[in-house]
Amino acid sequence: MGRTIIDLKDIYKRFYIGTPNELEVLHGISLQVMEGEFVSIVGASGSGKSTLMNIIGALDRPTEGSYTLDGVNVIAAKDAELSQIRNRKIGFVFQTYNLISKTNAIKNVELPMLYAGIPGKQRIARAGELLELVGMQDRMKHLPEELSGGQKQRVAIARAMANDPAIILADEPTGALDSTTGRLVMDLFHKLHDEEGKTIVLITHSPELAEETERIVTIKDGNILGERKGTGR
Amino acid sequence: MIYENIRLAVFSLKANKMRALLTMLGIIIGIGSVIAIMTVGDSVTATVTESMSSLGANNITVTLEEREDADADDESVQMGMDWGSSDEDAKQPSQEDYITTEMLRQMKDALGSSIKAYSISEQVGAGQIQQEADGATAEVSVKGTSLGYFLANDMNLVQGSFFSEDELQNGAMVALLSEKALDDLFDGDVTKAVGSTVNLAIDNKYYNFIIEGVYEESDDATQNMYAMFMNHHATDLYIPLKTAQEINHSSGYQTLTVVVDPNENPDQVAAQIESFFANIYRNNRDFEVSAMSMASMVSIMETMMDTITTAIALIGGIALVVGGIGVMNIMLVSITERTREIGTRKALGAPNSSIRVQFIIESIVICLIGGAIGILIGCIGGIAAANYIGASAVPSVKSILISLGFSMAIGVFFGYYPANKAAKLNPIDALRYE
Ligand SMILES: Nc1ncnc2c1ncn2[C@@H]1O[C@H](COP(=O)(O)OP(=O)(O)OP(=O)(O)O)[C@@H](O)[C@H]1O
Numbered sequence: 001m002g003r004t005i006i007d008l009k010d011i012y013k014r015f016y017i018g019t020p021n022e023l024e025v026l027h028g029i030s031l032q033v034m035e036g037e038f039v040s041i042v043g044a045s046g047s048g049k050s051t052l053m054n055i056i057g058a059l060d061r062p063t064e065g066s067y068t069l070d071g072v073n074v075i076a077a078k079d080a081e082l083s084q085i086r087n088r089k090i091g092f093v094f095q096t097y098n099l100i101s102k103t104n105a106i107k108n109v110e111l112p113m114l115y116a117g118i119p120g121k122q123r124i125a126r127a128g129e130l131l132e133l134v135g136m137q138d139r140m141k142h143l144p145e146e147l148s149g150g151q152k153q154r155v156a157i158a159r160a161m162a163n164d165p166a167i168i169l170a171d172e173p174t175g176a177l178d179s180t181t182g183r184l185v186m187d188l189f190h191k192l193h194d195e196e197g198k199t200i201v202l203i204t205h206s207p208e209l210a211e212e213t214e215r216i217v218t219i220k221d222g223n224i225l226g227e228r229k230g231t232g233r
Numbered sequence: 234m235i236y237e238n239i240r241l242a243v244f245s246l247k248a249n250k251m252r253a254l255l256t257m258l259g260i261i262i263g264i265g266s267v268i269a270i271m272t273v274g275d276s277v278t279a280t281v282t283e284s285m286s287s288l289g290a291n292n293i294t295v296t297l298e299e300r301e302d303a304d305a306d307d308e309s310v311q312m313g314m315d316w317g318s319s320d321e322d323a324k325q326p327s328q329e330d331y332i333t334t335e336m337l338r339q340m341k342d343a344l345g346s347s348i349k350a351y352s353i354s355e356q357v358g359a360g361q362i363q364q365e366a367d368g369a370t371a372e373v374s375v376k377g378t379s380l381g382y383f384l385a386n387d388m389n390l391v392q393g394s395f396f397s398e399d400e401l402q403n404g405a406m407v408a409l410l411s412e413k414a415l416d417d418l419f420d421g422d423v424t425k426a427v428g429s430t431v432n433l434a435i436d437n438k439y440y441n442f443i444i445e446g447v448y449e450e451s452d453d454a455t456q457n458m459y460a461m462f463m464n465h466h467a468t469d470l471y472i473p474l475k476t477a478q479e480i481n482h483s484s485g486y487q488t489l490t491v492v493v494d495p496n497e498n499p500d501q502v503a504a505q506i507e508s509f510f511a512n513i514y515r516n517n518r519d520f521e522v523s524a525m526s527m528a529s530m531v532s533i534m535e536t537m538m539d540t541i542t543t544a545i546a547l548i549g550g551i552a553l554v555v556g557g558i559g560v561m562n563i564m565l566v567s568i569t570e571r572t573r574e575i576g577t578r579k580a581l582g583a584p585n586s587s588i589r590v591q592f593i594i595e596s597i598v599i600c601l602i603g604g605a606i607g608i609l610i611g612c613i614g615g616i617a618a619a620n621y622i623g624a625s626a627v628p629s630v631k632s633i634l635i636s637l638g639f640s641m642a643i644g645v646f647f648g649y650y651p652a653n654k655a656a657k658l659n660p661i662d663a664l665r666y667e
Pocket residue numbers: 015017023025043044045046047048049050051052
């Protein structure tokens with residue numbers, strides 16, 4: 001396989017809850033993800049998966065360690081640069097969808113492009129294509145409150161794809177869905193991986209879904225316990 | 234981007250209509266009162282200036298007044314409440330204090346041709362007149378007048394005649410009725426009114442007057458305003474000056490109007506009249522005579538209007554500040570409610586500046602809508618109030634533009650802090666917010 005796109009070395013994350021209490025959540029994690037890889041992260045609740053994911057997504061900074069994302073040193077980046085990294089290189093999919101309320105599906109998908117400064121016509125065209133890709137072309141003008149959980153998640157995936165990011169980060173995207181709908185969403189990730197060649201990092205509590213990915217990384221109490229190959233379908 | 238933000242702001246306002254309206258209330262009241270008062274103030278000032286230049290610009294009002302230094306030791310003066318309490322302990326002028334006919338003759342000699350005429354009137358009081366035939370009544374304010382009074386006030390008769398020299402000299406029991414009183418007493422029938430007898434009740438005394446004429450009521454705005462401020466809605470019933478003096482048991486005058494020759498400077502003549510009387514009254518400890526031209530009265534009125542306008546504008550300004558604080562408060566609430574949305578936007582790559590702009594625009598939209606409603610209410614209120622006084626009013630475009638600018642400035646000023654707070658939220662904290 002090709003080049004390393006995510007390169008984490010000795011990442012520590014500590015939270016300070018009042019001066020004497022220091023809570024170390026990540027104890028020196030090192031992880032590399034190759035371009036085009038489909039990786040899943042599994043582990044018990046509270047083990048630090050989301051914390052790690054937020055660092056990978058440039059939403060949070062590690063307390064210690066080095067992180068290079070697609071050749072960019074994230075640790076040294078200023079806040080303004082971080083928002084640009086999030087905008088161009090990363091697509092987020094959340095467990096709770098996090099669509100902007102009172103804003104219809106197509107506008108939600110347009111949002112990352114709006115922040116990227118892409119002109120209106122182009123935005124609408126691309127958002128339409130993406131909604132078609134996730135099978136939501138009939139619900140473009142619907143508000144989030146008019147959509148089911150699975151439909152919302154498909155819109156959210158389309159939104160994550162908006163600026164054609166290098167990686168898609170999904171934190172328990174099927175966590176709030178039943179197994180059938182979860183299956184549908186998972187198929188969508190496979191489609192993005194197989195057809196669009198996206199690098200995907202997925203956190204999941206479902207062993208079956210994790211098994212379908214190319215590599216399974218297990219985290220326990222802030223350390224990488226081990227990793228193994230998945231079936232990759 | 235800007236358009237998107239405006240659309241979003243309007244959306245979130247629509248979602249919380251009642252809250253938005255309450256938030257805007259301060260802005261509405263502030264802008265509304267400022268616009269209303271500016272509209273009324275402008276029209277009053279314009280009307281006063283206009284009526285001054287058309288009529289009465291050459292009039293000087295001469296008044297017998299209590300000397301300001303006469304009761305300098307008086308407590309009320311020391312307390313600075315002179316004007317508030319002066320009614321109670323004001324000295325009544327006695328017969329020897331009044332301005333006499335003899336003084337006026339001397340004044341005319343001294344000032345010569347600069348005086349065209351003088352008009353004298355003496356207030357008898359408010360009373361009720363009753364028509365003899367069917368008992369219909371009207372409220373009137375009874376005023377004794379000289380012939381010059383009708384000249385000075387540019388008055389016309391609908392029917393009948395002014396008082397004759399004889400009637401003026403002898404103090405005849407004749408009267409001139411206003412059109413309003415005519416409506417009340419005679420159903421507007423002029424021919425029936427002239428020559429008939431009315432009964433006047435004043436201070437529990439009764440007098441019979443023969444109606445000699447009916448005068449045209451001026452709809453002069455200044456006069457209407459005066460009537461409103463003085464809470465004096467009854468129309469005047471004019472009787473000969475001498476008759477009034479007999480009813481009042483007085484022999485002199487308290488006030489008169491001097492009509493100045495148009496070629497003379499009224500202020501100069503007023504000063505001359507004042508110094509003329511100062512000489513006569515130099516030994517009078519309690520009273521003096523003041524003379525004031527219409528022009529200086531108008532300028533006093535204008536200063537007064539300016540003061541009132543400034544005061545109300547200030548109150549409006551305070552309402553605006555309070556309104557602005559309300560907007561800031563609601564923006565803080567809205568930002569707290571939408572913390573997760575802010576987190577999501579940041580996760581999608583929104584730079585801090587665009588979050589800041591989003592919320593500042595929302596705050597500006599609230600303030601501008603409030604300002605626009607305020608301007609609308611202010612214009613309607615101002616025009617209505619001006620019409621009530623009898624002046625025509627046009628809200629000034631300048632004050633509307635200034636108000637809009639001001640609303641926008643308030644939006645920016647009071648929206649900046651909450652917007653900045655939103656912009657600086659840590660993305661993770663915002664996303665994890667419950
Ligand atoms: N902002 C924070 N302040 C303090 N402690 C935090 C903070 N964020 C996370 N933690 C702690 O870090 C630990 C790991 O949390 P994290 O959300 O990464 O777990 P997780 O593996 O994603 O769990 P789950 O599977 O339930 O989502 C937890 O013990 C949590 O209490």
